[in-house]
Amino acid sequence: MRVTENLMVNTLLQDLRKAQGRLQRYQEQVATGRSFARPSDAPSAMARDLRLRSALNESDQYLRNTDDALNWLETTESALNSATQVLQRARALATAAGNAAPQSSLESMAMELAELKDHLVHIANTTLDGRYIFSGHQTLTAPFTVSGALVQYQGDNGLIVREIGSGATLDINTPGDQIFAGAFAALENLRSDLKNGKIDQISSARLAEMDKALDAMIGFRAQIGAKTNRMELTRSRLLDTQISLTRVLSEIEDADLSQVIMELASAEQAYQVALAAGARVIQPTLIDFLR
């Protein structure tokens, strides 16, 4: 084999270029902390990476939806809690009236009941971020208005849903007339009976109505409680999903630093060896020895 100076120089240059290429690749990985920077570095890992990033964004959004739903349910629960207290107070008044209270106190009871009714209207018109939560879809319209003794429902039967997973939705509202119509009627009947001193009716029909309204309210609260539970489970599942997605994403796209740094060190060494070998090989020719 004839070996010429050019051949040695070319080989050296090629070796140096390859060593530098390797060095550059590992350096990039160490600097960015990622095992690939462009599709051609690792096409299939990159496709998975894109999918996972979108899945992460998706679960972020579902988490936000869930938090929003929880917020809504908590507001609903607290409104229904106050409504229960209102009804309980009304029931206590009905019981007291049944125990043959004097006419004057019946009248003051009737006045308190009017107050309670107003308070319940106020509760039924609860808002969250400026939206009425008991109006069905008519979230910008107050669901209940009072005209004289009558409380009228202005909302509709629309259900509001939150998406809490791919294709999984949950109704978070209950239209107000389903919850409050019975209670308003019971309160109004009781008030008018008290005012008119119909004690007999109070202890029988009115008390039964009040119990029914209370039962219904408790039923709705149980429903909200169940939904809240489901949301909390969903929330913790979504948090778990996020953690595992983040982990898998990091496994795919993060460079294994200990390994890459080892590779970098060995590439560095290979480069230096090539340089040292080049320095030795290139120097001497016959001319150095001729005199």
Added chain:
Amino acid sequence: MGSSFFGLEIARQALQAHRTAIDTTAHNVANASTEGYSRQVVSLRTAPPYAPPSFIAPLDAGQLGSGVMVDRVQRQRDAFIDAQMRTELKSLGEWEIRREVLAEVEVIFNEPSSAGLREVLDLFWQSLEDLGNSPESPAIRQTVVQRAIALDDTLVHMYRQFSELRSNLDLMVRSTISEINGLAREIGSLNTEIIKAETGGGQANDLRDRRDLLVDRIAKLAPVQVRETSVGGMLIQIAGTQLVQDERVYPLAPVNDLANLNFAVPTWEGTAVPAELTTGRLAGILQLRDDTIPGYMQGLTDLADGLATAFNGVHEKGFGLDGLSGRPLFVPDAGTGSLLRLNPDIKNDPGQLAASAPASAGAVGDGSNALAMADLMRQPIINGLTANGYWGSTMAKLGVEGQEAIRMADNQQSLVETLESWREYKSGVSLDEEMTNLIRFQHAYSAAARVLTAMDEMLNVIINHLGIVGR
């Protein structure tokens, strides 16, 4: 019996021959680093012997050597390696440009990143989910509008960059055509010189080296078939059509293709026949310009069209805050250059976003149609894939193409480097070798000079010291 001056003549020839050898050594050393240079070797031969044997001179001692002469100065070159090299260079030229341009495509697509189209699609989807959560909120409606515009902007930005890339590739086509023509003309004129120089015998070594170098260059650009003609010229063809034949050159011309944005088509000058380019750098550029890049652009328009059709279908069914329906979310670009142009009415009045499904007036709290639109991102709406899936598969395809280009270019590079080593092994100048030869030739020269001195002394004896008896 030879003449008295016979020996002088032998010495003179020896001096001359070794002078030639030393000059050639000097030429080799001088061109040790010249690209494309092949080392030259002086082949010496004995001069025709004196007194051929004959019947009338039977008592002669035999043939008498008459010295040395230079037979030829020969460049050391392996035609087989040259042919191999040209084959591999064509592929190298094609894959190199492919690697270069696909890397640029990757930069344009900008994935994986938190600023690529995938992220913009996700943000658009998120804004629709938010709209589903709070359809009453003007701020969120505005967000949806802005995210839709951002989606269009991202698509358009990439599309424009691809258009520019195509224009740049077209410029590259034109400059490559003139480069090929320039090389062909230079080869043509070298052919003329070589034919002229070689008519009297011998080889035009340096001119041939230069020509081989130019042929290598042209081989990287176009798939040429190369053959030497009987007179020492060269026949270079592309798919059977002559580019150079001896001193004649048939150049290519960039003919504007009216059907293809006035891009240049390499056509044989003075004809309407396009050059048949199967491989090489020019073919690579043409393929990128007319096939690969338009493919990715088509991917963008497919994505935009798929989104527009699907979203309009759902949006038209829903109702805006004003209780009206039947409005498209995206409208045709109308010369704005948009790929996914948001309905300008909705842009001006985000209340027209049809977030709600029920028609009843005041049902502002219903976001189910917004959720139905959000759900479209999970539906196979673009060539049987979801928007994200389509994007992912486009990126995977780009990744595979890019990887292939890198691998092939690297492979070809290695092959070419190997062939360069072979060529160097055969044709390269070794300084050690030249120095050794220099010493050899120098000694031979000195010895020949010494022979001449001896002859001179002998003649001196005859001329000045004979015939003076008794003087």
